[in-house]
Amino acid sequence: MKKKIFLTLLVLFIAIQFIQSEKNEGPVATNQDITHYVEVPVNIQHILKASCYDCHSNQTNYPWYAQVNPVGWWLNHHIEEGKAEINFSDLTGYDKMKLDHKLEEIVEEVQQGHMPLPAYLWLHTDAKMNQQQVTQLVTWVNKERQKLNIVE
Numbered sequence: 022m023k024k025k026i027f028l029t030l031l032v033l034f035i036a037i038q039f040i041q042s043e044k045n046e047g048p049v050a051t052n053q054d055i056t057h058y059v060e061v062p063v064n065i066q067h068i069l070k071a072s073c074y075d076c077h078s079n080q081t082n083y084p085w086y087a088q089v090n091p092v093g094w095w096l097n098h099h100i101e102e103g104k105a106e107i108n109f110s111d112l113t114g115y116d117k118m119k120l121d122h123k124l125e126e127i128v129e130e131v132q133q134g135h136m137p138l139p140a141y142l143w144l145h146t147d148a149k150m151n152q153q154q155v156t157q158l159v160t161w162v163n164k165e166r167q168k169l170n171i172v173e
């Protein structure tokens with residue numbers, strides 16, 4: 022009986038490997054990405070790329086285990102949800118108001134430790150942000166928000 026269950030699970034596991042999600046490796050257009058909308062210094066670009074781009078851009082850097090389902094599905098789900106919130110590769114349609122609001126949210130999420138997603142940091146230790154990086158990000162956001170000058 023136990024052997025039968027094990028074999029069934031094994032067959033299922035192998036079968037789901039054939040259902041691969043489409044890779045998030047879309048085009049990058051400089052007239053759509055965040056650098057077109059706000060000034061992004063190199064150090065901030067590094068932070069965003071290392072800590073946020075896997076789920077919030079068109080350029081996911083896939084680890085080998087992303088090929089293994091159901092991990093691959095789980096990752097893909099995060100990417101879809103993340104991009105729906107903000108896609109740094111494509112801010113098409115963002116007006117100043119929306120930009121300002123998203124910048125504000127970025128700081129809130131990072132300061133509260135909600136972003137980068139803690140479940141992801143467990144495997145992606147390189148995406149973890151140290152205090153200095155958090156401070157850099159906050160300073161940058163404040164500066165860009167000041168430039169946008171939205172009076173509430």
Ligand code: HEC
Binds near residue numbers: 074076126131138148
């Ligand atoms: C492993 C994937 C992943 C990474 C890495 C990641 N995010 Fe997210 N992010 C998500 C998902 C999924 C959501 C939507 C669900 C949620 O809010 O938890 C989200 C939501 C957000 C939101 C909207 C929050 C809200 O509820 O209004 C912001 C802002 C955000 N992320 C910023 C960032 C920033 C900045 C980084 C890098 C420092 C980052 N994220 C890294 C997956 C990720």
